[in-house]
Amino acid sequence: MKRLFPILSVVTAILLAYALYLALAVAPTDALQGDVYRIIYYHVPSAWTAFLLFFINFIASVQYLVSKKPSARAITKWIVIVIGVGGAIATFLPPVRAQIPAGMEPSAVATTVLALPAFYFVIGWLFAGDRLDVLAVTTAEVGVVFCTIVLVTGPIWARPVWGIWWATGDIRLTSTLVLWLIYVSYLVLRRFSNSAQTQMMAAALAVFGALDVPLVYLSIWFFRTQHPQPVIGGGGSMDPKMLRVLEFSWLAFLCFAFLVCWSRFRLELLRREVEQAHAMESLAGAADSAKASLPLSRSAP
Amino acid sequence: MNSTWAVTLATLVKDIRLEWRSKDALNSMLFFSLLVVVIFVFSFDPLAEESRHIVGGLVWVAFLFAAVVALNQTWARELRNQVLDAYRVSPAAANALFLAKVLGNFIFVSVLEALMAPLFVVFYNLHVLGPAWQLLPIALLGTWALVVNGTFFAAMSLRTRSREIMLPLLLFPISIPALLGMVAGTTAILSGENSARFYIVLLLTYDVVFTTACLALFETILHAE
Numbered sequence: 336m337k338r339l340f341p342i343l344s345v346v347t348a349i350l351l352a353y354a355l356y357l358a359l360a361v362a363p364t365d366a367l368q369g370d371v372y373r374i375i376y377y378h379v380p381s382a383w384t385a386f387l388l389f390f391i392n393f394i395a396s397v398q399y400l401v402s403k404k405p406s407a408r409a410i411t412k413w414i415v416i417v418i419g420v421g422g423a424i425a426t427f428l429p430p431v432r433a434q435i436p437a438g439m440e441p442s443a444v445a446t447t448v449l450a451l452p453a454f455y456f457v458i459g460w461l462f463a464g465d466r467l468d469v470l471a472v473t474t475a476e477v478g479v480v481f482c483t484i485v486l487v488t489g490p491i492w493a494r495p496v497w498g499i500w501w502a503t504g505d506i507r508l509t510s511t512l513v514l515w516l517i518y519v520s521y522l523v524l525r526r527f528s529n530s531a532q533t534q535m536m537a538a539a540l541a542v543f544g545a546l547d548v549p550l551v552y553l554s555i556w557f558f559r560t561q562h563p564q565p566v567i568g569g570g571g572s573m574d575p576k577m578l579r580v581l582e583f584s585w586l587a588f589l590c591f592a593f594l595v596c597w598s599r600f601r602l603e604l605l606r607r608e609v610e611q612a613h614a615m616e617s618l619a620g621a622a623d624s625a626k627a628s629l630p631l632s633r634s635a636p
Numbered sequence: 637m638n639s640t641w642a643v644t645l646a647t648l649v650k651d652i653r654l655e656w657r658s659k660d661a662l663n664s665m666l667f668f669s670l671l672v673v674v675i676f677v678f679s680f681d682p683l684a685e686e687s688r689h690i691v692g693g694l695v696w697v698a699f700l701f702a703a704v705v706a707l708n709q710t711w712a713r714e715l716r717n718q719v720l721d722a723y724r725v726s727p728a729a730a731n732a733l734f735l736a737k738v739l740g741n742f743i744f745v746s747v748l749e750a751l752m753a754p755l756f757v758v759f760y761n762l763h764v765l766g767p768a769w770q771l772l773p774i775a776l777l778g779t780w781a782l783v784v785n786g787t788f789f790a791a792m793s794l795r796t797r798s799r800e801i802m803l804p805l806l807l808f809p810i811s812i813p814a815l816l817g818m819v820a821g822t823t824a825i826l827s828g829e830n831s832a833r834f835y836i837v838l839l840l841t842y843d844v845v846f847t848t849a850c851l852a853l854f855e856t857i858l859h860a861e
Contacts, residue, residue, distance in 0.1 A: 406857060459728050516809040528796035535860035536792045543785075543810055546845055550813040552822075554838055610787045 345543050347594050349588035354580075362580040371495050376581060378488040380588035381481045382511070388478030388592065389545075391426045391516065392456045396541035399467040403535065412455075419452035435575070468534040468608070471541065476519055476590055482515045506555045513551045515546040640732045646738035654713070655744065661706040665748045669702040670755070677759050687760040692822030695756055696815060700782060702803050703745050707786040710737050711794050719785035720794075723858075730855040734787065738850075742782040749775055765828030773830065774821045781814035782807075784843065788850045793855055814842045 358376035365372040397632040401411050425431045432441055462470050490500040491507065502508055521544065525537050655661055676694050680687075716722040723733055756762065763770075786807050793802035821835030 343680040397786065400853075400856065401810055469691055480830045489788060494677065513812050516812075519769065520805050520809050524792075524796065524802070527798060527802055530795055532795050534856075534858055534859035539792070540806065542853065543846070543849060546849055547810050550838070553841075 340594075342589070343594055345588070349589040350590055354497065354584040354587040357580045357583055357602075361395055362577055363574060371492060374488050374492045376584045378485060378492065379581060380585040381484040381488070384588050384592045385415055385478045385481035385485060387589075388474040388596070389514065390450075391454065392474040392478060393459065393541055394451075394458050394469040395462065395467045395474065395546040396461070398459050399471060399538045400542070402464060402467060415452050415455045419449050422451075445536065450453035458477035465534070465607070466604075468538070469600055469603045471538065471601055473596050475518055475541070476599060477596050478513065479518050479522060481588075481592065482511065482518065484516060485511060495557070506552065509549045509555050514544075514548055517547060521625065558601065640729045642650045643728045644739070647733055649740050651736065651740040655740070661709050661744055662747065664701040665706050665744070666751060668705050669748065669752050672698040672701060673752070673755055673759060682760065684748070686764070687762065687821060690827045691756060691760050691762060692819045692826060694760075695753075695822065696778065696818045697768065698712045698752070699745065699749060699779075700808075700811070700815065703779075703782050703786060704746060704807065706741060706744050706748075706782070707790045707807075708800050708803055710741060710787060711790050715794070719753035730858045731851050733858070734850065734854040738784050739786045742780060745779050745783055746776070749779065762826065764826055766825040766832070768825065768847055770825050770832050770836065771822065773836050774818060774825070774839065777836065777843055778814060779817075780843050781839060782801075782811060784850055785810055786845050788854060788857070791854070795860075813851075814839060817842065829850065851853035
């Protein structure tokens with residue numbers, strides 16, 4: 336497994352370099368925006384990667400909470416299955432279908448909904464116990480980095496194209512920003528709390544964050560429909576050549592994210608091992624000194 | 637079930653009695669939000685017409701800050717004499733304690749709002765153009781939204797370093813949709829420009845979702861070891 340790491344690093348570097356070449360030289364220039372638009376080959380893949388990582392973080396957190404509370408295992412499993420399968424079927428029913436924005440295929444929405452049980456069982460099968468928490472830290476940290484890239488590249492593009500850096504009422508901008516804020520607070524919580532309960536609290540916070548995102552979306556969706564804004568990125572169709580470059584770019588970013596997550600995962604595991612070893616050592620030291628010294632001097636270090 | 641309510645009621649009555657005797661939380665909240673109001677008046681000094689559009693935001697930001705002051709004290713009170721540890725080992729339901737704390741905070745913050753609302757009317761020359769009675773459901777649902785999550789996160793930040801600063805860092809990002817609902821709903825009613833019904837539904841959804849989540853997870857947080 337460890338031998339794979341350098342190979343994958345080289346492959347990722349090549350993929351990223353080739354993606355950059357495709358984005359700058361091969362992809363056609365946009366008819367309206369000129370060359371400025373090329374930033375989407377970094378912006379959009381980062382966004383997709385960040386959302387995927389946050390999604391994995393949420394699933395890992397739920398799995399972690401369940402693993403610490405076995406009585407909740409069965410009910411959580413069934414809730415996940417019902418949401419996934421029920422949601423996937425519901426997207427094909429006419430009243431729900433009418434709510435799906437134009438341009439989105441119901442089958443695509445159904446696949447996205449089915450990702451919930453799929454990820455839930457795959458992650459539960461691949462990771463167990465404290466490794467779930469390590470996965471949650473890893474994905475949250477790397478996700479925040481990618482989300483930051485999204486929030487930085489967005490305004491750089493928006494300034495020449497929309498004429499403004501930031502559109503407060505826009506649904507995607509605001510919900511991404513709130514998502515970023517939630518995960519930064521998640522990392523702050525982990526940093527400020529160094530006790531044994533940190534992992535539980537962080538997992539609970541991740542669940543709260545995941546519940547919050549649809550509500551943010553809902554609140555701004557209404558806000559915007561009341562005050563229409565002229566700023567809607569994307570929409571309409573994309574040149575197939577551009578789409579292919581975008582997809583390739585995403586592949587490169589995914590590889591990169593996987594690589595970073597992998598090394599961070601191993602680092603976190605090592606850190607915990609070292610911490611444990613230190614704790615054991617000081618315990619053994621305390622036992623020795625207690626044995627060697629008189630009972631009266633027990634309070635001495 | 638009966639014993640759960642008995643524990644909730646007992647804790648609630650105890651908290652109210654403590655607050656009635658000391659008036660710690662209420663006094664500090666009142667003075668704090670009074671300061672916020674005065675500072676806002678000096679920094680914006682709006683005309684009556686403008687103030688209708690901004691006062692929704694000012695009111696709720698002031699109450700949010702003030703609520704944090706009270707929320708920080710709810711659990712700190714239980715740390716003295718190891719009350720919380722005693723509670724942890726007792727067979728009483730964790731959610732009974734949580735509900736009592738939420739209800740207590742809800743009452744304190746509602747009292748604060750009732751006392752502060754006239755001040756906002758005076759300072760900003762408010763004259764409501766929309767259906768004023770709708771402010772009541774917005775205030776109740778919005779206060780519940782702040783307090784239920786706030787109590788939960790206060791219990792969480794109890795276990796962290798520098799806990800006083802931790803609570804707003806956890807609470808504010810999660811509260812953004814509720815805050816947006818409160819502010820936009822209040823503005824809609826004050827200016828009478830559009831209906832606030834959607835925001836009431838939004839706040840209700842938020843309250844139901846997060847009350848359920850808090851009740852489902854509080855026991856884990858209280859007993860986390």
